[in-house]
Amino acid sequence: MIPILFRSLGELFQALLVIFAAPLFLGWINTWRAWLGNRKAAGVLQPYRDLVKLMNKEAVLAYGASPLFRLAPYVVFGSMGLAAGLVPTVSTDLPFGPAADAIALVGIFALARVFMALGAMDIGTPFGDIGARREMMIAFLAEPATMMVLFTASLISHSTSLSTIAETLGTHHFTLYPSLVFATTSFFLIILAENARIPIDNPGTHLELTMIHEAMLLEYSGRHLALMEWGSAVKLLVYFSIGISFFIPWGITPVLSKEEVLKAFVLLFLKLALLGPLLAVLESLLAKLRLFRAPEFLAAAYLLAVIAFLSHFILEV
């Protein structure tokens, strides 16, 4: 029995890994986006440089900003950091795992989102309002789909605990679950919508009237903006980690031995290295959807999740 302290340190290490690797993953995606557009990339380390630059800049606050506005970046980043610790990325041996299951994780994301939206509306600029309003529209459509995907995965493993799901799916003999095929597809659509990627939102736009996520950050600067941006990067990686732990969990280890952890680490790295370009290819091929097509997009995600849910009962029980 490995002492609880050591296991806790393992979980802490895992959370820090996700938090500090998140900008690298974002840089990797951006590099591919640049390559696919026949451009020279700024390098995979660019997000780190941006964060350092922002951290060293003065944080300017708008007149009339309430404490909520200042609090929001910390809540957002804190929530994402917490989420990073709850998702099995390297090991499923998470001593704090039982404290929060998949449903609680969705709640943590919702908490971050609510604070982000409130912070955006706090200043009272029209763009903050527009962004917050649109973000809420996307969120309330994406959340049910997310829940259905999580339920589908937990039906197979008979648990809503993320560790148990990853462990069950990862240690099984390889079986093709039709329900997981639908769930994977649905979850990929959700990742795009939840992380402000094309075709729902455009992370590279400067057109304030079309923004969703960026519009909420327009009034932030300096360290506040850095935390918001960093939080978004962590969120993206956490979503990919959830996807990996549910749908391609092989390699994530239940035991904390040196070889197993190293193997899990290398496999995680490879999976992310392949998934990043996949996202970049998709983003390069697609145009942004007209805003009112977003509900159709997310309805498709929800429908796929429901089919996944039902096909579990029809085909797998």
Added chain:
Amino acid sequence: MNKDISIQHVDEAGYVGLAESISGCGGRLVALWGARTYGFKGVFSAYCHENSLLVARLSLPDSRSTFPSVSALFPSAVRMERAVRDLFGLDPEGLSDRRPWLDHGDWGTRAPLSESPRIATFSGDDGDYPFVWVSGEGVHEIPVGPVHAGIIEPGHFRFQVVGEKVLRMEERLGFTHKGIDGLYRGASRAKAARLSGRVSGDSTVGHALAFAQAIEGALEIETPPRSKWLRGLFLERERIANHLGDLGALANDAGLSFGLVQFSRLKEDLFRQNRDLFGHRLLMDLVVPGGVARDLEPAGRDTLIRSGIALEETVRILETLYEEHGGLQDRFMGTGVLSPEIAGRLGLTGVVGRASGQRGDLRADLNRPPYNDLAVMPALETSGDVRARVVVRFFELLECLRLERLIMERMPDGPIQCPVPEGVPGSEGVGWVEGWRGEILSWVRLGRSGTLEGGHSHDPSWILWPALELAVPGNLVADFPLINKSFNLSYSGHDV
């Protein structure tokens, strides 16, 4: 002076009468501007009727400070008349809109070009500009600009929306006012020619050409044939560069950055070629009164033919790509519709007009070299949405490349400049050119010893900005940038 341009001296009754008869027989207003020089104070209005330009020149006695408004006949006259009031202190009689337009209260004077500019304190009253309000349940306002999140020209847009749907959009322009009309006064001809090329940087050839034609019209001189062909070449290259830029930007605004990257590369190559062959990326200061400043070397001719063929191939591939991209077409189709009826009522021309069923392209309509020898094929679409404006741009781009090739093949040899006499002080001329955005007009009045007494540069954006306001309602707020980009109007050219 070109046969297709005539200036008519009219009194106030004649001024209104002319507007009425032009309006009655389906003509359109091209430009309206004020002027005050040593021997003259008055207002000009230029109309297009059956492919010729009729300029009404209303001279006002010193005691009069009003002129009759023609805005009831031509709705696009409203802002130009408001600008005349702001700049010259001449009051358009019968114009119901009493709000200032170019004057935001920040100039330190009122009516700076009138005979007696009044000193005014800095009022900074822009915040109080009375936009038209929409009221009702759930209606709210979104102010946008003049400072934007991206690096673009300044302009303010006031949206009245319900949720995401735009009920009304109103523009507030004038932030880049430079006082061009005032700078023309007393300027030497060389300085004025340079100035005309800087009214709007993306249309530098068009504006410089209109100005040069105005000077040549006032002097009644003809430039050598080769200079006319070179001017055509410059004008087409400017059109190619701008259409390339717009097509890329339109895809980017719809979230497809691939289009922007590809078209930006093509545009940059074109600019570099301009620099290598003609010494300036945007072809600034190449069109001068009396001809052109630089000739095309024989080696450059071959380069242009070769690169034109390569460019055309790439553009055709990208055209197919745009047409077959479902996501892109979904964004373009049915967005920002400007119906042919409204476009006709406003007398639109240029890319926007031709996308809304308005025939008319001065290159094809006027019998002028080099275009009378090239059988220019004007674009025409009738759906009036963003898609139509994209299609018109692709069509014109490919047509430009064909024209460029023909110009290369048929350009006559000879001198590229003719001597420019000093001219008689007080003589006036008008230039009229199909710029890449639409019709550009320029008016000059010659002064003593090679200077100008007055001048005016009219950008098509004057006519097109009000049309944008009519294309937006009913669309989503999030689609406005795309619609705006499909118009791509000049702030600088409008704010003069």
